[in-house]
Structures are given as C-alpha cells and as structure tokens.
Amino acid sequence: MDTLKELYFEDLYPGMTFTSPRTYKVTAEEIKQFAEQYDPQPFHLDEAAGESSFFKGLAASGWLTAAIVMRLRVESIKIAGGIIGAGVEEMRWLLPVRPDDVLRTESELLSTRHSQSRPTFGIVRSRTTVYNQREEVVMRSIVNFLAPLRGAK
Amino acid sequence: MDTLKELYFEDLYPGMTFTSPRTYKVTAEEIKQFAEQYDPQPFHLDEAAGESSFFKGLAASGWLTAAIVMRLRVESIKIAGGIIGAGVEEMRWLLPVRPDDVLRTESELLSTRHSQSRPTFGIVRSRTTVYNQREEVVMRSIVNFLAPLRGAK
Numbered sequence: 001m002d003t004l005k006e007l008y009f010e011d012l013y014p015g016m017t018f019t020s021p022r023t024y025k026v027t028a029e030e031i032k033q034f035a036e037q038y039d040p041q042p043f044h045l046d047e048a049a050g051e052s053s054f055f056k057g058l059a060a061s062g063w064l065t066a067a068i069v070m071r072l073r074v075e076s077i078k079i080a081g082g083i084i085g086a087g088v089e090e091m092r093w094l095l096p097v098r099p100d101d102v103l104r105t106e107s108e109l110l111s112t113r114h115s116q117s118r119p120t121f122g123i124v125r126s127r128t129t130v131y132n133q134r135e136e137v138v139m140r141s142i143v144n145f146l147a148p149l150r151g152a153k
Numbered sequence: 154m155d156t157l158k159e160l161y162f163e164d165l166y167p168g169m170t171f172t173s174p175r176t177y178k179v180t181a182e183e184i185k186q187f188a189e190q191y192d193p194q195p196f197h198l199d200e201a202a203g204e205s206s207f208f209k210g211l212a213a214s215g216w217l218t219a220a221i222v223m224r225l226r227v228e229s230i231k232i233a234g235g236i237i238g239a240g241v242e243e244m245r246w247l248l249p250v251r252p253d254d255v256l257r258t259e260s261e262l263l264s265t266r267h268s269q270s271r272p273t274f275g276i277v278r279s280r281t282t283v284y285n286q287r288e289e290v291v292m293r294s295i296v297n298f299l300a301p302l303r304g305a306k
Contacts, residue, residue: 038220039227041235054237054299062238063220067191070216074192082194084207085215088294091241141241146207 006080008150009122012112020072020105023133026060028099034064059096065103065139066091069130072105077126079147086123089142095132102133110142114149121146159233161303162275165265173225173258176286179213181252187217212249218256218292219244222283225258230279232300239276242295248285255286263295267302274299 028047035044039061042049050058074083097103110125124147130139181200188197192214195202203211227236250256263278277300283292 034220038224040224041227043235054234061220061223063216063223067187067214067216067220070214071191071193074194081207082196085246087246088241088244091244093238093240 006078007147008080009112009114009124009147010150012109012122012124012147014109014111016109018073018076018107020076022072022075023102023104024068024072025100025102026064026068026097028058031058031060031064031097031099034067035061039063055096057096058099060098060101062091062093062139065093065097065130066141068103069105069128069139069141072103073107073128076105076107079145081148084146086144086146089125089144091139091141093139095136095138097132097138101138103130103138105130112147115146118146120149122149123147159231160300161233162265162267162277162300163303165262165275165277165300167262167264169262171226171229171260173229175225175228176255176257177221177225178253178255179217179221179250181211184211184213184217184250184252187220188214192216208249210249211252213251213254215244215246215292218246218250218283219294221256222258222281222292222294225256226260226281229258229260232298234301237299239297239299242278242297244292244294246292248289248291250285250291254291256283256291258283265300268299271299273302275302276300 043053043055044061047058107126107128112124115121115123125144128141196206196208197214200211260279260281265277268274268276278297281294
C-alpha cells in the first residue's frame with residue numbers, strides 16, 4: 001500500500017496491515033548505551049555478565065526493543081498529524097534481542113471506533129508483531145492510537 | 154524500606170510499595186535526542202511544531218517516559234539477579250511530559266504467583282504510577298516481572 005499518503009480515521013479499517021519499510025539492526029553499542037541511560041542492569045550492559053545471567057548473553061532492554069518498534073511504526077503508518085499514542089493494552093517480550101539482530105515489524109489494525117472524549121478523533125487498536133532475521137517473533141504488542149476525522153481538519 | 158537488600162520471590166507480597174529514591178528531570182535536549190532516534194515526529198522534535206500540534210507544545214515521546222520509568226524502577230526495586238520483564242499488562246499516558254518536568258515513581262505489587270513454565274521463578278505483577286513536580290499523574294502502567302525463588306539459588 002501507499003505508505004506516503006497521510007491517513008485519516010475514515011481511511012482505516014480492521015484487518016488493514018502495515019509492514020515496516022526497512023529493517024533495524026541492533027548493535028551491541030546501542031544495547032549498552034540505552035542500558036546505561038535507562039535500564040542499567042548487568043545483562044544489558046556487559047557480555048560477560050549477560051553470559052552468567054537469565055539471558056545467557058548480552059540482551060537488549062525490552063524498552064529499547066519497544067523504542068525501536070515505535071521507530072519502525074512511525075515509518076510504517078502515516079497518520080495525519082502523527083501517531084499519538086492512546087495507551088498500550090499488552091506487550092510481550094518473547095525472545096531476547098541480541099547484538100546484530102535485525103528487526104522488522106508487521107502491524108494489523110484490530111478495531112476502530114470514535115472517541116467519546118475527543119469528538120474530532122477516532123481510536124484505533126493495532127497489534128504489532130516484531131520479527132528478527134530468523135523470522136522468530138521477539139515481541140508482540142497491542143497499542144491504541146488516535147487518528148483525526150477527515151472532516152475535523 | 155531497605156531498598157539495598159536483594160529481594161527474592163519469598164520476600165514479595167501484594168501491597169508492598171517501592172518509591173523511587175530520586176527524581177528524574179527531563180530536558181528538552183533529551184526529549185529531542187530520543188525522538189530523533191526512536192520517535193521522529195514533529196511534536197517530539199521541535200517546539201514550534203509542538204505548539205501547532207495536538208500536544209500544544211513540545212512533548213516527550215511516551216516511549217521516552219516509559220524508559221525513564223524503567224530507570225526509576227531499577228533504582229527502586231532490587232530483585233536478586235535483576236528485574237526481568239515478563240510483559241506489560243497496560244500502560245496509559247495521562248498527561249504530556251514537558252521539558253523540565255521532574256518525574257518520580259511509586260510502584261505497588263498487585264499479586265505474586267509461582268511460574269508454571271519456569272519453576273525456579275515467581276511472577277510478580279506491579280502497578281507503577283508516575284508523578285510530575287505538580288503531583289499530577291502523567292503515566293500509569295501494570296508490568297509483570299520475574300523474581301527467583303530463594304531456594305533455587
């Protein structure tokens with residue numbers, strides 16, 4: 001589909017899918033930098049500490065993976081005015097993300113409804129599945145976002 | 154409570170609370186840097202673009218707020234072996250986070266149960282409330298994490 005066109009609420013329907021237009025390679029450097037700032041735990045900071053941990057190796061913070069997924073979703077889903085998050089319904093980290101893993105996302109719209117509190121917006125529920133280079137699912141999430149009504153411009 | 158002691162599953166009970174030992178000041182620079190890398194949308198990147206957006210001003214990416222909350226939780230809750238996320242049940246961004254906002258967290262344990270798939274761990278459900286310097290709630294989340302059984306050391 002044409003991902004360059006800005007989409008309004010009226011353009012969106014359950015079952016609509018969005019694939020990330022590129023992949024994202026996660027490096028050991030990015031894993032450690034993010035961890036230093038936001039999740040300073042040994043298994044996210046150091047290979048040797050990772051080996052002797054639950055993760056059996058250096059692993060990305062789940063919040064780094066979530067941030068990368070937002071990047072890929074911003075590049076995949078072009079909502080008029082931008083993607084304004086309206087809450088996470090569920091997020092699952094299914095496999096560790098390792099240095100040099102290459103991630104991509106597939107998002108599917110689950111439902112759309114008018115917002116009662118913001119009458120110029122609709123609320124869209126989306127499920128995103130995150131794959132690595134071996135086609136393993138590393139993360140899954142269900143996130144709501146706002147989409148403006150076309151007439152409300 | 155003594156937040157330096159490493160906690161095992163047996164030490165944790167519903168109603169137990171953890172308060173961040175410090176606050177975290179969010180700067181305009183951090184908001185823009187995070188956005189450039191993970192959420193490059195105008196209202197997270199530029200003051201003027203923010204003014205004319207839904208947010209009526211520069212606002213932090215919700216995923217930056219979530220990352221900062223992880224940082225404060227890592228400093229608040231000392232689980233033996235580290236906090237290993239077992240999924241997000243819910244996350245709500247209730248108010249925009251602005252440059253120079255000062256955040257703190259309060260976490261409460263909601264439930265604890267043994268893990269069926271990982272018999273040496275328990276699963277702990279926690280609710281975290283994030284306040285700004287005006288005591289407004291900017292984010293709320295319910296996150297599960299693993300805690301090792303003491304006997305399984």
